[in-house]
Amino acid sequence: MAKFGFKQLHKDKKTRARVGEIMTPHGVIRTPAFVPVGTQGSVKSLTPEELDTIGVQLYFVNTYHMYLRPGIEVVKKAGGLHTFMHWDHPLMTDSGGFQVFSLGRSPVSFPRRRESVLVFEETRIPDQVGNDNKKMVKITDDGVEFQSHWDGSTHLFTPERSMEWQSALGGDIHIAFDDCTPYPVSHEKAQKSMERTHAWAMRSLKAHRQGALYGSIQGSVYEDLRKESARFIANQNFDGIAIGGVSVGESKKEMRNVLEWVVPLLPDDKPRHLLGVGEIDDIFTMIERGVDTFDCVAPTRLARTGSLYVRHGQIDITKSKYAKDLGPVEKSCTCYTCRNFTRAYIHHLFHVRELLAYRLATIHNLHFVHMVVNNIREAICANRFLDCKRQWL
RNA sequence: GUCAGGAUGGCGGAGUGGUCAAUCGCAACAGACUGUAAAUCUGUCGCCCUAACGGGCUCCCCAGGUUCGAAUCCUGGUCCUGACA
Numbered sequence: 001m002a003k004f005g006f007k008q009l010h011k012d013k014k015t016r017a018r019v020g021e022i023m024t025p026h027g028v029i030r031t032p033a034f035v036p037v038g039t040q041g042s043v044k045s046l047t048p049e050e051l052d053t054i055g056v057q058l059y060f061v062n063t064y065h066m067y068l069r070p071g072i073e074v075v076k077k078a079g080g081l082h083t084f085m086h087w088d089h090p091l092m093t094d095s096g097g098f099q100v101f102s103l104g105r106s107p108v109s110f111p112r113r114r115e116s117v118l119v120f121e122e123t124r125i126p127d128q129v130g131n132d133n134k135k136m137v138k139i140t141d142d143g144v145e146f147q148s149h150w151d152g153s154t155h156l157f158t159p160e161r162s163m164e165w166q167s168a169l170g171g172d173i174h175i176a177f178d179d180c181t182p183y184p185v186s187h188e189k190a191q192k193s194m195e196r197t198h199a200w201a202m203r204s205l206k207a208h209r210q211g212a213l214y215g216s217i218q219g220s221v222y223e224d225l226r227k228e229s230a231r232f233i234a235n236q237n238f239d240g241i242a243i244g245g246v247s248v249g250e251s252k253k254e255m256r257n258v259l260e261w262v263v264p265l266l267p268d269d270k271p272r273h274l275l276g277v278g279e280i281d282d283i284f285t286m287i288e289r290g291v292d293t294f295d296c297v298a299p300t301r302l303a304r305t306g307s308l309y310v311r312h313g314q315i316d317i318t319k320s321k322y323a324k325d326l327g328p329v330e331k332s333c334t335c336y337t338c339r340n341f342t343r344a345y346i347h348h349l350f351h352v353r354e355l356l357a358y359r360l361a362t363i364h365n366l367h368f369v370h371m372v373v374n375n376i377r378e379a380i381c382a383n384r385f386l387d388c389k390r391q392w393l
Numbered sequence: 394g395u396c397a398g399g400a401u402g403g404c405g406g407a408g409u410g411g412u413c414a415a416u417c418g419c420a421a422c423a424g425a426c427u428g429u430a431a432a433u434c435u436g437u438c439g440c441c442c443u444a445a446c447g448g449g450c451u452c453c454c455c456a457g458g459u460u461c462g463a464a465u466c467c468u469g470g471u472c473c474u475g476a477c478a
Contacts, residue, residue, distance in 0.1 A: 039428095044429085044432080045432080060428070065429085094428050098428040098429090099428095102428090175428080255427095275428040279427060296428080297426090297428085298427045301433085304433075305431080305434090319422090320420095320421075
């Protein structure tokens, strides 16, 4: 099996943007690269072949979800995630750290940004166990006690277990178990969370057996903490660096700051992954500041709720103004959806809740993101990143 | 023609004397969604005024009536549906 490695091939002359290659046992990842999220072992609604056709090079699977269902043992017996899911290309597994954040909110709610302050609204997700106003996680220094969102049962996650399970799943890139700091948060709490993340990073490193391991940087929106965390993680023997604790409710400016503090402190010979960010404008923000890969649910989730990417924005295809629109979603798009279907048709599918709606929409949004990223990659090679950015935004 | 049942906001459909401008679903409109408890969630949804609290007006087929008070009870009318002829 090929070893893991990273090569920087070209750096843009005016920015930190760079083009590179990540070598993995399941093939090379050309960076910058967008990483779709397949939380439960599936990028919702699409087959691996369809993802491949779109240009998806690797995707993300969540250890927490696979552990709960179907269970690590099942995947292990199946021969690992690649075989289980029928995906031959690289895979990344998340540590479960994000669920510390997402299940740790009380009451169950959707966060909403409001002038860079996170407001929690009391809106429930229906039909799930354990949503009766209780936090579903309990953090200790040892690890995190989760209450299953399926049946309420209790499960302990530790760095050691996360490593063991990620190894059993067999993804190419693993992430150290971290404590995704919520927002807003005091400096004191952010520091505690960062220190816990560092301690867990060391334990992850020690317990780690196979596959590449990325250490995760935290520190919320505090410059001193972010820099401290970046230095700390950069100094350990990780194969790559993950930046976490962003897109948790902070403003875009705060997210930009984090990148500007952190990336200059990272070694050039390791790949950098930004966890959980990937709206179209963010893609430029990240790549410009030296991020190589980034995973995000936005394109796929937005697609399922009817928001489709078009140049310079997105449209809500469910609006009745598209009911008779016989043009493609985006005329400059060459995806399967845009080549063969009209806005009116997709509008209709959403309206009657046909399953094809979600598939066509997801194909389009993923294709669109890949089109943007491919474009950026070419632009970097020609030292034209900023021109490219201007052209898309 | 006789008997029975029914007419409620764009649609379906609750409500059967006051707390009803009227539950709920759909549609409509607006909004949200960034390491996915998400094919999801939130808000508005008779008209007018208010930033909001709130206030005013009109309203449950039509016309009368009973009552302090009616979408709800009574009388008449119109229309619809089912059964029997």
